[in-house]
Amino acid sequence: MTEEKKELYLGYTTDKAVTPFFQEFLEHLDEERLMKSTCSTCGVDYLPPREHCQKCMSKTKMVEMTEREATCYSYVIVDFAPETLSSKQPYVVAIGEFPSGLKLTAHITNLTDMPKVGMPMKLGFAKESEGKMITYRWLV
Ligand SMILES: [Zn+2]
The missing domain is CATH 2.40.50 (OB fold (Dihydrolipoamide Acetyltransferase, E2P))
Known part of the structure; x- marks a missing residue:
């Protein structure tokens, strides 16, 4: 595994290889906002956010996590x-x-x-x- 891939795995990089979904997560994080995702169809929440629901495969929506x-x-x-x-x-x-x-x-x-x-x-x-x-x- 290359050094670059290790960094990506840890999620501490803005490397160009990140998906637009993950990039959005990182940009919010940089504003001290932690995001979760909510399934648009069945309403299940994911933290850290997932782009697609594990239960119904629908696309999720990124929502700010307000619990501290x-x-x-x-x-x-x-x-x-x-x-x-x-x-x-x-x-x-x-x-x-x-x-x-x-x-x-x-x-x-x-x-x-x-x-x-x-x-x-x-x-x-x-x-x-x-x-x-x-x-x-x-x-x-
Ligand atoms: Zn779902």
């Missing part, structure tokens, strides 16, 4: 990170569950203690580093 508070559904502590994230190890990746039931996987970047399932988390936005795009993360 979630609880920790699950987490992992990453001690052995891939090369691109090795400077951040060990780090914690958590699945947060919003009151609507939608779940989102992201890093927790401000932990001072061990994470706990059920702890409250808040959606935050920041750049990984200068010159990078804004990404979402969990804050505790």
Whole structure:
């Protein structure tokens, strides 16, 4: 796998190879707006957004995610990170569950203690580093 493809997989790039749908998601993210998608036919929500509904294959519509508070559904502590994230190890990746039931996987970047399932988390936005795009993360 080339370096370029690895970056695309992580979703941290505005590489020209991204689809227009994903490009729109990234542009909103850069304005600190997290988007979900809603199926125009059956109304199912997807987070992160999917361009087509998994149940009925209809096209979805991108809608802003307004929920900010979630609880920790699950987490992992990453001690052995891939090369691109090795400077951040060990780090914690958590699945947060919003009151609507939608779940989102992201890093927790401000932990001072061990994470706990059920702890409250808040959606935050920041750049990984200068010159990078804004990404979402969990804050505790
Ligand atoms: Zn559908």
